[in-house]
Amino acid sequence: MAQATRKKPVANTANAAVSARIVAQGHFRTLRLGTPFQPRLDALAKTQDWYNWAGYRAPHSLWDEELEYFAIRSQAALFDISPMTKYRIEGPDAEALLNRVTLRDVTKLKPGRVHYTAWCDDEGFVLDDGTLFRLSPTRFRLCSQERHLPWLLDSAIGFDVIVQEETEAVAGLALQGPTSFAVLRDAGFAGVEKLKVFDLADFPHDGGTVSISRTGFTGDLGYELFVPADKSLSLWDRLMTAGELRGIRAIGYTALNRARLEAGLIVANADFTTAEHAIRADRLRRPDEIGLGFMIDPEKGHFNGRRAILEARAKRKLRHVLVGLEIEGNIPAEHAIVYYKKSQEVGLVSAAMWSPMAKRNIAIASLERPYGDTLVEDLWVEIYAMRELQYQKLMKRAKVVARPFIKLDRRTANPPADF
Amino acid sequence: MTSFDAIVIGGGHNGLVAAATLAKTGRKVLVLEAAKDVGGAARTEEFAPGFRVSSVAHVLNRLHPEMVRTLELEKHGLQFARTDFLPSVALSRDGPALMLHGAYGEVLTGASSSEQSAWKELRAQLLRYAGILKPFLSRRAPDLAGMSLLETASLGQTALALKKLGKEDMRDFLRVLLMNVADLLDEQLEDDRLKGLLAFDATLGSHLGPRSPTSLLGLYYRLAGETGGAAGAQVLPRGGMGAVVAAIRAAAEKAGVTIRTSVAVAKIIVEKGRAVGVALDTGEELRARTIVSAINPATTFRDLVGPREIDTGFVRKVKNIRMKGDAAKLNLALDRPPQFGGVDAAGQKGRLVIAPSPDHVERAFNPSKYGEFSPEPVMEITLPSLADPSLAPDGACVLSAVVQYAPYALKEGWDAGKPKFLRAVMAQLEAYAPGIGKSVVHAELLTPADIETRYRMPGGHWHHGELQADQMLISRPVSGWSGYDTPLEGLFLASAGSHPGGGVSGAPGLNAARRIIAMKG
Numbered sequence: 001m002a003q004a005t006r007k008k009p010v011a012n013t014a015n016a017a018v019s020a021r022i023v024a025q026g027h028f029r030t031l032r033l034g035t036p037f038q039p040r041l042d043a044l045a046k047t048q049d050w051y052n053w054a055g056y057r058a059p060h061s062l063w064d065e066e067l068e069y070f071a072i073r074s075q076a077a078l079f080d081i082s083p084m085t086k087y088r089i090e091g092p093d094a095e096a097l098l099n100r101v102t103l104r105d106v107t108k109l110k111p112g113r114v115h116y117t118a119w120c121d122d123e124g125f126v127l128d129d130g131t132l133f134r135l136s137p138t139r140f141r142l143c144s145q146e147r148h149l150p151w152l153l154d155s156a157i158g159f160d161v162i163v164q165e166e167t168e169a170v171a172g173l174a175l176q177g178p179t180s181f182a183v184l185r186d187a188g189f190a191g192v193e194k195l196k197v198f199d200l201a202d203f204p205h206d207g208g209t210v211s212i213s214r215t216g217f218t219g220d221l222g223y224e225l226f227v228p229a230d231k232s233l234s235l236w237d238r239l240m241t242a243g244e245l246r247g248i249r250a251i252g253y254t255a256l257n258r259a260r261l262e263a264g265l266i267v268a269n270a271d272f273t274t275a276e277h278a279i280r281a282d283r284l285r286r287p288d289e290i291g292l293g294f295m296i297d298p299e300k301g302h303f304n305g306r307r308a309i310l311e312a313r314a315k316r317k318l319r320h321v322l323v324g325l326e327i328e329g330n331i332p333a334e335h336a337i338v339y340y341k342k343s344q345e346v347g348l349v350s351a352a353m354w355s356p357m358a359k360r361n362i363a364i365a366s367l368e369r370p371y372g373d374t375l376v377e378d379l380w381v382e383i384y385a386m387r388e389l390q391y392q393k394l395m396k397r398a399k400v401v402a403r404p405f406i407k408l409d410r411r412t413a414n415p416p417a418d419f
Numbered sequence: 420m421t422s423f424d425a426i427v428i429g430g431g432h433n434g435l436v437a438a439a440t441l442a443k444t445g446r447k448v449l450v451l452e453a454a455k456d457v458g459g460a461a462r463t464e465e466f467a468p469g470f471r472v473s474s475v476a477h478v479l480n481r482l483h484p485e486m487v488r489t490l491e492l493e494k495h496g497l498q499f500a501r502t503d504f505l506p507s508v509a510l511s512r513d514g515p516a517l518m519l520h521g522a523y524g525e526v527l528t529g530a531s532s533s534e535q536s537a538w539k540e541l542r543a544q545l546l547r548y549a550g551i552l553k554p555f556l557s558r559r560a561p562d563l564a565g566m567s568l569l570e571t572a573s574l575g576q577t578a579l580a581l582k583k584l585g586k587e588d589m590r591d592f593l594r595v596l597l598m599n600v601a602d603l604l605d606e607q608l609e610d611d612r613l614k615g616l617l618a619f620d621a622t623l624g625s626h627l628g629p630r631s632p633t634s635l636l637g638l639y640y641r642l643a644g645e646t647g648g649a650a651g652a653q654v655l656p657r658g659g660m661g662a663v664v665a666a667i668r669a670a671a672e673k674a675g676v677t678i679r680t681s682v683a684v685a686k687i688i689v690e691k692g693r694a695v696g697v698a699l700d701t702g703e704e705l706r707a708r709t710i711v712s713a714i715n716p717a718t719t720f721r722d723l724v725g726p727r728e729i730d731t732g733f734v735r736k737v738k739n740i741r742m743k744g745d746a747a748k749l750n751l752a753l754d755r756p757p758q759f760g761g762v763d764a765a766g767q768k769g770r771l772v773i774a775p776s777p778d779h780v781e782r783a784f785n786p787s788k789y790g791e792f793s794p795e796p797v798m799e800i801t802l803p804s805l806a807d808p809s810l811a812p813d814g815a816c817v818l819s820a821v822v823q824y825a826p827y828a829l830k831e832g833w834d835a836g837k838p839k840f841l842r843a844v845m846a847q848l849e850a851y852a853p854g855i856g857k858s859v860v861h862a863e864l865l866t867p868a869d870i871e872t873r874y875r876m877p878g879g880h881w882h883h884g885e886l887q888a889d890q891m892l893i894s895r896p897v898s899g900w901s902g903y904d905t906p907l908e909g910l911f912l913a914s915a916g917s918h919p920g921g922g923v924s925g926a927p928g929l930n931a932a933r934r935i936i937a938m939k940g
Contacts, residue, residue, distance in 0.1 A: 305730065
């Protein structure tokens with residue numbers, strides 16, 4: 001009995017500790033995190049068609065895939081990009097650090113500008129692509145698909161710079177489509193008409209600021225807005241109210257994915273496998289193998305992978321090439337195998353669709369050189385069309401064509417048009 | 420101004436060997452040494468008026484024979500005969516010492532006859548197995564990506580040597596390869612003194628205890644060395660370790676090498692991914708087609724090249740090289756020779772080891788894992804002035820000892836810890852050589868922190884990086900870059916931080932130079 005009395009408080013403390021731990025671990029009950037815009041998305045999500053974007057609950061569609069796509073092309077589409085990984089890189093050496101980490105010449109990126117770039121490991125294999133925002137001479141935001149904090153922190157050794165993940169703290173929206181400029185203007189963002197493609201500027205919002213850039217992933221006129229998470233809902237409401245008569249619609253990823261394909265843009269871990277995710281040695285890709293060779297600047301000074309990339313070029317070790325294809329017919333060739341002379345396997349389609357804008361059957365494919373590089377004739381794709389529980393095998397001629405598949409003047413027009 | 424084909428940073432023995440080997444091909448070579456004199460941690464220095472001692476490295480047991488031949492060091496006065504071989508003495512507090520004579524115990528005295536025959540067998544086995552590893556521990560590490568025909572052939576030779584062992588022996592070689600030394604010794608020997616000595620030798624200079632996995636490799640590393648053609652043999656060079664460096668320096672100068680001392684390199688100049696020269700701390704710039712860094716690899720990349728010129732993954736690897744030294748050096752100026760109990764006159768001139776048992780070595784190691792020094796340290800002691808009176812005034816004596824374990828990152832800091840550690844070391848010495856304390860004229864204890872500052876060895880580690888399985892061969896100094904060349908074209912590594920590792924061997928310097936010559940650098 002005496003023993004039991006002595007034991008009791010110990011057991012209580014242990015229980016308290018366990019309870020505290022269980023409370024702290026409540027996150028596992030939320031299978032996928034919501035973004036700061038979740039209350040608005042939930043209210044609009046008629047299809048309940050969610051997917052996992054970097055641990056967040058993101059919509060494939062909200063109400064209708066087709067109409068969401070046409071919202072991008074004929075109205076204004078609002079897409080939640082908060083799950084995108086965002087890093088704040090700031091300090092006197094921020095430019096030098098990013099110039100060493102990423103492929104393009106960051107010294108040429110002026111404050112108030114954005115560029116699309118990519119970064120590689122020591123062997124010159126692509127770790128990811130993303131956009132780099134220069135917010136001030138010493139402050140940058142790097143946005144990407146995958147997470148890279150350990151890589152960035154190790155890259156920062158010897159540089160006077162801080163690297164901070166700000167994915168949770170900063171919410172993001174993409175507002176894309178012909179009426180997007182008019183929506184922003186009507187929402188009261190004075191001066192937004194001055195933004196040229198890849199410009200960015202800060203605007204007052206709800207007692208804070210929102211950073212707006214004329215960028216996007218659609219090949220259309222469009223903007224991206226970054227705002228502190230606690231000002232996110234008021235920003236959503238501000239845009240939705242202003243855009244009501246301009247056809248603004250919230251959309252999911254399926255629609256965006258179509259628009260980006262028409263624009264000829266690639267997606268990490270969809271059109272190529274990022275180096276840290278690749279398990280098989282032959283899945284690694286150098287920038288020249290996924291159409292990003294234009295980013296490489298051998299004259300800019302050292303950058304990660306430089307030695308390996310230049311050696312691969314000199315020794316002709318580049319084995320793959322990423323191309324745009326135009327395929328006869330109108331059946332999307334999603335994940336179709338590409339053949340040379342209808343018999344020899346030479347590659348794979350990673351994204352395909354019938355493009356309503358281009359009125360062409362388009363695709364992005366990775367081919368083994370020399371096919372797609374110097375040998376572009378006699379290429380075919382094998383499409384398996386499911387027709388009432390039977391595959392019909394179609395061998396369709398594929399032509400290597402330039403990307404983007406569509407080019408919209410309104411994307412770059414200055415001042416942006418008022419639709 | 421004279422222009423040079425190659426600039427060697429660091430005039431330690433490996434830097435001088437690399438310089439001399441390159442110069443013999445007709446290249447014009449410049450060696451830049453930051454200190455007042457060349458030799459690095461292999462100098463002979465005066466540490467008290469009239470007393471001179473080998474600065475850090477004090478026993479010579481692995482001078483690379485091909486290096487000796489290439490540089491014709493015998494012509495420069497470096498010769499060793501069997502009579503120079505130093506016995507190893509396992510000291511005992513309360514009885515006669517045990518002695519290994521000749522080349523690592525060709526004859527064992529002071530042990531029972533059954534122990535003698537057990538040792539004979541174990542010694543033969545150790546040397547046989549070390550012999551298999553020897554080619555790996557002397558040549559350039561195999562290049563897994565692009566192996567040349569010659570490299571493949573030499574790997575094949577090793578396979579053949581393994582095969583020649585016979586099935587049983589080959590199996591046993593593979594069984595024990597990564598074993599801890601204590602378990603192997605327990606399998607075959609009885610005498611704690613002998614086991615203590617071997618356990619000490621296996622772990623000397625590394626952050627391992629005899630019961631740490633892979634600690635046997637340290638013994639193989641030692642036995643892969645040779646002197647005068649005899650594996651495992653050791654000598655005390657006349658005139659101290661500085662005499663070896665003097666011979667290499669003479670060979671280098673004869674080959675036309677220019678040596679500048681008291682010049683510190685501040686920066687390796689890199690242009691478009693290529694090392695093109697060096698900038699001195701005075702601002703002076705020197706350019707050459709080939710830059711050889713014979714200093715610590717981490718210092719080379721972290722401080723001289725800087726992270727901006729190299730890839731993140733490589734910086735990561737360099738950052739992860741473990742190099743926190745665990746050994747201290749004790750130099751004592753004594754007014755008379757000490758008397759170690761149970762040791763005859765020949766033994767006094769030998770290498771005297773305080774490591775009474777593997778357990779004792781293990782217990783000495785334990786505190787170092789937690790940032791504390793050994794309260795009862797283990798050590799190897801030499802009295803070099805007995806054989807070479809020039810090192811001390813008449814009648815006086817020099818004691819030189821390597822003492823373990825003295826962790827670089829001492830929790831209380833070495834400012835506070837050093838006097839305490841010195842007291843512990845002296846108490847241990849007093850127990851084996853009663854009265855020694857009273858004869859001390861001057862005591863100099865170099866902790867890893869002191870070695871770091873004085874000899875520019877980060878972590879005070881004499882191997883320039885732990886010499887353990889994960890930092891050997893193709894992983895030394897970092898995986899993917901074990902072949903002396905570096906991600907920077909024109910920059911080569913040649914210090915003990917490169918394969919095969921430390922000790923006064925000259926092997927990294929020789930291999931680096933050969934690599935440069937092969938690459939037409």
